[in-house]
Amino acid sequence: MAKEGTLLIKNVKVFAEEEVIEKGYLLAEQGKIKEIGPMEQLTTETSDKAVVVDGNGLNAIPGFIDGHIHGANGADVMDATPEALETMATVLPREGTTSFLATTITQSTNNIHKALENVARYQNKPAQAEIIGIHLEGPFIEESKAGAQPKEHILAPDVEQFEKWQRISGNRIKTITMAPEKDEDGALTKYLTGHGINVSAGHTSATIADMRKAVENGVQQVTHLCNAMSPIHHRDIGVVGAALTLEELKSELIADKIHVSPEMINFIYQNIGSQRLMLITDALRAKCLKPGTYDLGGQEATVTEDRATLSDGTLAGSILKMYQGAQNMMEITDARLTDIVTMTAVNPAKQVNMYDRKGSLAPGKDADVLLVEDDVSIKYTFCRGELAYEEANEREY
Numbered sequence: 199m200a201k202e203g204t205l206l207i208k209n210v211k212v213f214a215e216e217e218v219i220e221k222g223y224l225l226a227e228q229g230k231i232k233e234i235g236p237m238e239q240l241t242t243e244t245s246d247k248a249v250v251v252d253g254n255g256l257n258a259i260p261g262f263i264d265g266h267i268h269g270a271n272g273a274d275v276m277d278a279t280p281e282a283l284e285t286m287a288t289v290l291p292r293e294g295t296t297s298f299l300a301t302t303i304t305q306s307t308n309n310i311h312k313a314l315e316n317v318a319r320y321q322n323k324p325a326q327a328e329i330i331g332i333h334l335e336g337p338f339i340e341e342s343k344a345g346a347q348p349k350e351h352i353l354a355p356d357v358e359q360f361e362k363w364q365r366i367s368g369n370r371i372k373t374i375t376m377a378p379e380k381d382e383d384g385a386l387t388k389y390l391t392g393h394g395i396n397v398s399a400g401h402t403s404a405t406i407a408d409m410r411k412a413v414e415n416g417v418q419q420v421t422h423l424c425n426a427m428s429p430i431h432h433r434d435i436g437v438v439g440a441a442l443t444l445e446e447l448k449s450e451l452i453a454d455k456i457h458v459s460p461e462m463i464n465f466i467y468q469n470i471g472s473q474r475l476m477l478i479t480d481a482l483r484a485k486c487l488k489p490g491t492y493d494l495g496g497q498e499a500t501v502t503e504d505r506a507t508l509s510d511g512t513l514a515g516s517i518l519k520m521y522q523g524a525q526n527m528m529e530i531t532d533a534r535l536t537d538i539v540t541m542t543a544v545n546p547a548k549q550v551n552m553y554d555r556k557g558s559l560a561p562g563k564d565a566d567v568l569l570v571e572d573d574v575s576i577k578y579t580f581c582r583g584e585l586a587y588e589e590a591n592e593r594e595y
Contacts, residue, residue, distance in 0.1 A: 203228045205583050206245060208237065210253030210569060213260070213539050215558035224258055226565035229324075229582035234559060251585075253569050256577055259539050260559050261296025261566030262520040263546035265373060265476060266333055266422065266450055268301045269483035274493070275300045278312035280320055287326040289486055291579040291586035293519035294542075296566035297330045297556055299373060301480075304336030304347035305496065307359070311366055318368035325584035328566075330552060331372030334363065335421070338386065339401035340377040345426035346494060346514040347401055355386040364393075371395060372550040375421040377402035378412035391416025396549050398450070401426045402437055409440035413447065419549060422480055423449040423466065424458045425513070442469050448545055450478045453523040453530075454516050456505050460530045467527070472537035476545045477523045482506055482515035524574045538574060 205226040212222040214234050223240045225233040225248065233244075268275055273285035283300065290298060300317050302310055314332060322328045336347050338355045353359065355376065364371050373396040380402075381387050390397050399412060400421025405428065409417075420427070420441045428436030435442075441449045449470070453463055457480075467475070479485070484492040484501040492499050492506075499506045499514040506514045524542060527533045533541075539558075547557025555564055565583035570576055579587035 203583065204248040205565065205580065206248035206250045207253055207258060207567065207569065207580075208240060208245075208250065210256050210258040212258045212559060213536065215560040218536070222258075224559065224565075224567060226567075226580075226583040229565055229584070231559060231561050231563050231565050233561060251569075251578065256569040256571065257535060258559065259535065259568050259570060260543040260557060261568055261579065261581065262294045262477075262524075262542040263330070263556060264290070264295045264298040264479055264520055265546045265549065266301050266335070266478040266480050267295075267298050268303060268481060268494070268515055269485070270481055271486040272483050274483040275302055275317070276305060276309060276313050278309070278316040280316065283317065283320045283329060284323070284326070287323065287329065290327040291325075291581055292576070294521045294524075294568050294570070294574075294576045294579055295327050296568075296579065296581045296586070297328045299331050299333040299550070300329050301333040301335055303494070304339060304344070304351045306351055307353075310334075310337070310363065314363055314367040314371070317370055318366065325581055325586045327581060327586070330556065331550060332367055332370045333373040333375070334371050335375040336401065338374075338376040338380060340380060340403045343377070343401045343403050343426045343428075345401060346497065346499070346508055346512055348496060355381040357386050357389050360386065360390070373398055373419070375400035377404065378415070378417055379404045379408040381415075384411070384415040387412065387415040387417060394551060399427070399437055399440075403428045404437050404440075406435050406440055409437060409444065413440075413444055418446055418448065420447055420449040422457065422478065423451050424462060425452070442466070445474070448474045448476060448549060450476050450480075451541075452480050452516055452518060453477055453526045454504075454518040455526060455530075457513060457516065463527070463530050467531040467533065472533060472540040473545070475541045476549065477520065477527065477541045479518045479520055479523065480515045481518060485517040485519065521570075521574050521576050528574065535572065535574070
């Protein structure tokens with residue numbers, strides 16, 4: 199008789215942390231991976247104690263971690279309600295996302311306060327994507343590179359303000375997007391890195407000199423590469439050039455072919471490869487919904503079949519799904535499934551110091567597992583050992 203809380207996934211190609219097992223199995227108990235091995239090591243006794251899922255040759259890979267997402271299916275982090283977060287956590291496994299950073303937007307200090315407090319109080323639930331922290335996008339950004347961030351709420355870098363927000367969040371802020379050149383003496387950057395916060399340069403007009411200084415102060419990431427930042431110029435290679443040339447930096451990438459052209463995606467990949475890239479969606483509430491007009495941080499965003507824009511044509515986040523970003527990378531570049539695992543799971547987990555629990559398939563880690571086709575089509579999603587999505591039962595997504 200199956201033991202409660204025990205899951206066996208068999209007959210799959212397992213992309214384990216240290217190796218790829220061509221025909222293997224994965225056993226999970228109480229939400230954690232207990233065993234991984236080749237099928238010939240699987241005993242009848244083990245099978246009898248578990249709920250069994252036969253993968254029939256599918257690939258077992260770690261669940262996607264979306265480190266930058268504002269909303270989905272009509273909900274947004276800035277709604278500051280538990281229902282909004284649960285809506286996101288419920289729908290995201292359908293695209294392979296098993297963990298995410300609830301991402302805020304530049305807004306009034308009071309609205310940010312409410313959003314952070316809401317995440318702090320939220321209780322993750324079984325068979326849903328897990329909120330593993332908060333990505334504070336803004337408000338310490340450069341006005342000329344605000345993009346879809348409301349300019350009227352931009353603030354100067356302020357250690358005291360951040361400390362207040364971090365207390366409100368229950369110490370859940372894991373990543374912050376800021377313009378490093380605005381932090382002229384490096385006080386905030388040094389404070390953040392000293393407290394284990396992942397500092398990401400974004401919505402910034404920094405020069406390459408600014409970026410070198412920022413890296414010295416602890417900046418280790420670039421937010422949605424190529425968007426809302428200084429581009430490469432032949433006399434100053436800016437933030438984009440810094441991302442390509444400074445090995446200390448990892449970069450987020452919205453691989454929807456809209457925020458970054460296919461040619462540029464390939465150029466980036468050929469220069470820095472999977473080891474320094476993290477696929478994100480930067481999605482807003484309109485993801486999963488029909489075209490129309492939706493709210494984004496108090497602004498109207500018009501959504502068509504493939505993009506979201508403000509009234510002036512500025513791109514306003516995306517409606518991209520994580521598996522689509524992965525598929526686009528495989529189509530545009532020579533990335534293979536092992537590279538997809540690196541960009542969607544390994545790197546994001548390491549960047550927020552959670553690789554001991556997330557980001558790979560290994561005994562002792564959370565049983566966040568996807569069963570996918572070679573083209574990354576999602577067939578099953580398991581969140582901490584619980585079935586959260588099965589394609590056969592949910593074909594409408």
